[in-house]
Amino acid sequence: MPPAKMTMAQAINTALRDAMTADDQVVVFGEDVGQLGGVFRVTDGLHRDFGEARCFDTPLAESGIVGLAVGMAMNGMRPVVEMQFDAFAYPAFEQIASHVAKLGNRTRGRLRLPMVIRIPYAGGIGGVEHHCDSSEAYYAHTPGLTVVTPATNADAYGLLRAAIDSPDPVVFLEPKKRYFAKEEVDVAEAVPPIGRAIVRKPGRDATLIAYGPSVPVALAAAEQAATEGRDLGVVDLRSIVPFDDDTVCAEVRRTGRAVVIAEAPGFASVASEIAARVSERCFHHLEAPVRRVTGFDVPYPAPKLEHHFLPGTDRILDAVDTLQWQDSWEVTA
Amino acid sequence: MSSIAATQVPDEAAAPVRLIDERGAHVGEHPLPPVAALVAGYRGLLLARRLNEQAGALVRQGRLAVYPSSRGQEACQVACAQVLAEGDWLFPTYRDTAAVAARGVDPVEVLTMLRGDWHCGYDPVAHRVAPQATPLATQLLHAVGVAHAARLNGEDTVVMALCGDGATSEGDFHEACNFAAVFRAPVVFFVQNNKYAISVPLARQSVAPSLAAKAVGYGMPGVLVDGNDFAALTVVLGEAVARARAGGGPTLVEADTYRMDAHTNADDAARYRTDDEVAGWVQRDPLTRLRTHLAETGALDEEREAEFAAAAEEMAAHVRAGLGAETPVDPEELFAHVYATPTPQLAEQRAALRAELDYEEA
Numbered sequence: 153m154p155p156a157k158m159t160m161a162q163a164i165n166t167a168l169r170d171a172m173t174a175d176d177q178v179v180v181f182g183e184d185v186g187q188l189g190g191v192f193r194v195t196d197g198l199h200r201d202f203g204e205a206r207c208f209d210t211p212l213a214e215s216g217i218v219g220l221a222v223g224m225a226m227n228g229m230r231p232v233v234e235m236q237f238d239a240f241a242y243p244a245f246e247q248i249a250s251h252v253a254k255l256g257n258r259t260r261g262r263l264r265l266p267m268v269i270r271i272p273y274a275g276g277i278g279g280v281e282h283h284c285d286s287s288e289a290y291y292a293h294t295p296g297l298t299v300v301t302p303a304t305n306a307d308a309y310g311l312l313r314a315a316i317d318s319p320d321p322v323v324f325l326e327p328k329k330r331y332f333a334k335e336e337v338d339v340a341e342a343v344p345p346i347g348r349a350i351v352r353k354p355g356r357d358a359t360l361i362a363y364g365p366s367v368p369v370a371l372a373a374a375e376q377a378a379t380e381g382r383d384l385g386v387v388d389l390r391s392i393v394p395f396d397d398d399t400v401c402a403e404v405r406r407t408g409r410a411v412v413i414a415e416a417p418g419f420a421s422v423a424s425e426i427a428a429r430v431s432e433r434c435f436h437h438l439e440a441p442v443r444r445v446t447g448f449d450v451p452y453p454a455p456k457l458e459h460h461f462l463p464g465t466d467r468i469l470d471a472v473d474t475l476q477w478q479d480s481w482e483v484t485a
Numbered sequence: 486m487s488s489i490a491a492t493q494v495p496d497e498a499a500a501p502v503r504l505i506d507e508r509g510a511h512v513g514e515h516p517l518p519p520v521a522a523l524v525a526g527y528r529g530l531l532l533a534r535r536l537n538e539q540a541g542a543l544v545r546q547g548r549l550a551v552y553p554s555s556r557g558q559e560a561c562q563v564a565c566a567q568v569l570a571e572g573d574w575l576f577p578t579y580r581d582t583a584a585v586a587a588r589g590v591d592p593v594e595v596l597t598m599l600r601g602d603w604h605c606g607y608d609p610v611a612h613r614v615a616p617q618a619t620p621l622a623t624q625l626l627h628a629v630g631v632a633h634a635a636r637l638n639g640e641d642t643v644v645m646a647l648c649g650d651g652a653t654s655e656g657d658f659h660e661a662c663n664f665a666a667v668f669r670a671p672v673v674f675f676v677q678n679n680k681y682a683i684s685v686p687l688a689r690q691s692v693a694p695s696l697a698a699k700a701v702g703y704g705m706p707g708v709l710v711d712g713n714d715f716a717a718l719t720v721v722l723g724e725a726v727a728r729a730r731a732g733g734g735p736t737l738v739e740a741d742t743y744r745m746d747a748h749t750n751a752d753d754a755a756r757y758r759t760d761d762e763v764a765g766w767v768q769r770d771p772l773t774r775l776r777t778h779l780a781e782t783g784a785l786d787e788e789r790e791a792e793f794a795a796a797a798e799e800m801a802a803h804v805r806a807g808l809g810a811e812t813p814v815d816p817e818e819l820f821a822h823v824y825a826t827p828t829p830q831l832a833e834q835r836a837a838l839r840a841e842l843d844y845e846e847a
């Protein structure tokens with residue numbers, strides 16, 4: 153198939169469709185994913201084309217959805233479940249933390265759980281409360297879970313195919329702000345391996361480290377900085393667990409300065425972990441302390457306030473300005 | 486004027502299904518299971534009782550960290566395993582050690598979880614027995630998932646999902662029953678109502694007429710059975726398994742039984758129940774009841790009794806030998822099974838631990 157323009161929702165839909173075609177043990181279920189095709193239309197047409205057994209609606213119960221997936225994976229299937237919205241997944245957290253993450257370890261690898269939990273996450277869509285949480289730290293903190301989040305539509309396709317193929321359970325975080333952004337996707341391209349970050353834009357002066365919905369924001373900040381004479385690089389993690397220290401640290405060692413960007417509240421966050429890792433591993437290459445630009449430590453705000461909460465280009469560039477530049481001429485030279 | 490919204494809740498539960506009464510007599514009109522099955526069951530009860538006693542002794546010797554005894558519930562433990570076919574699945578809780586052993590798993594392997602070597606202790610796939618679950622009611626959903634997958638793949642597998650009375654208060658119990666009913670999953674939910682969730686009595690758990698009565702709300706059959714009557718359990722659970730296998734969907738079975746020992750060795754049951762209450766249940770001991778019945782009908786003689794007792798002693802000796810031996814643990818196993826392929830972070834941590842160990846050994 154030649155490269156085609158598609159939205160991220162369509163890219164994920166295509167990945168589900170291709171995975172279901174490739175392996176009849178791949179099943180998709182959750183709330184409203186059948187007839188309706190999902191509240192974001194991510195599962196559009198799957199029920200029609202693959203039938204009730206392969207794509208079905210469940211009763212409205214998140215713990216039930218994840219628990220059912222555990223059992224189905226135990227019996228050889230590859231379930232892909234949808235949690236509809238980030239904060240709606242919390243009732244399933246016991247299943248995720250106590251069972252999904254641990255079963256392989258408890259059984260010395262005898263029972264692996266090849267399942268994917270898809271969670272539309274993060275904000276910027278003017279959603280009401282409980283619809284915009286960035287919940288990645290809960291999952292990243294739980295050993296046994298693989299946690300990935302695409303920033304581009306091509307990655308959304310490729311990472312989801314890789315997640316479904318993975319023998320381990322994967323929490324697949326979909327930046328809902330990106331669902332309807334159109335981009336060219338070549339599905340024939342190699343599936344990106346889980347655990348590899350990618351340098352979206354090389355830079356000389358400082359490295360912006362971001363993932364999911366923050367990657368386009370970081371790229372916009374880098375573009376803005378270029379007009380002011382600073383050459384910022386952008387690394388897109390793609391995979392939070394496993395974490396790609398090599399790619400991240402290689403970039404930071406080159407530039408000597410780093411800013412980590414994420415929407416989630418910063419305290420005890422993935423951004424904090426990245427900042428700590430970079431500080432530990434690149435200390436002698438750093439010209440300045442690693443900065444974090446994150447959401448405030450407040451519950452996700454109401455729509456009229458969310459633009460104050462979300463890390464935007466200005467806040468990123470302000471952080472870059474604090475990276476102890478010795479003289480302005482050095483920057484522009 | 487009387488309220489038009491007067492609630493109609495039955496104030497009395499139906500009497501539990503019972504085939505052999507406390508004096509060992511066959512009661513009711515339903516025929517008993519074949520004598521051979523009852524004799525085999527009695528042997529199973531003896532093994533289960535001996536396992537409970539042996540495990541308790543091993544805790545006192547410090548060989549096991551803890552043991553949640555199922556003394557008094559042995560009829561439930563043996564019957565639920567006995568009614569399953571080889572390809573069926575059993576989903577046990579932490580208190581169901583005897584059921585897992587009755588399913589054919591080496592009791593040493595079953596007790597390994599409590600010894601502290603690793604979290605499961607046996608091969609769940611080979612035995613078709615899920616790891617014993619500690620978080621309450623969570624495993625019921627896994628049972629529904631296995632059953633649903635089996636149905637989608639055209640297998641005639643049935644899943645027996647165990648829990649206690651306390652677990653029926655959990656959200657996952659409700660979700661599992663509801664999912665199973667909606668998907669007509671071949672699952673038997675078997676609640677061993679042993680009257681206490683650690684110290685909290687049934688009256689604080691539910692005011693439903695019975696736990697089996699909850700089935701009405703899910704649209705599935707609910708059966709209350711005498712949990713100390715092995716014959717009745719075999720028939721009720723057997724029928725539920727047969728219904729599930731035939732495509733009839735799930736059943737909720739509640740066994741009216743009693744935990745004769747404390748929750749675990751760490752629990753002081755005297756703080757929440759009386760000796761009189763326990764003594765009353767001793768009179769309803771499932772072993773005594775079946776033995777009396779079999780002895781009075783001539784199905785069990787002294788020779789047979791001695792043979793079964795010897796088998797139980799042999800099993801106990803095997804358990805003592807297996808758990809008495811010091812087993813080496815491999816520290817690097819900490820990292821081996823977290824992911825199918827260890828993450829770079831785990832590989833680093835494993836190497837760091839290896840270096841620590843090498844340093845200590847040097």
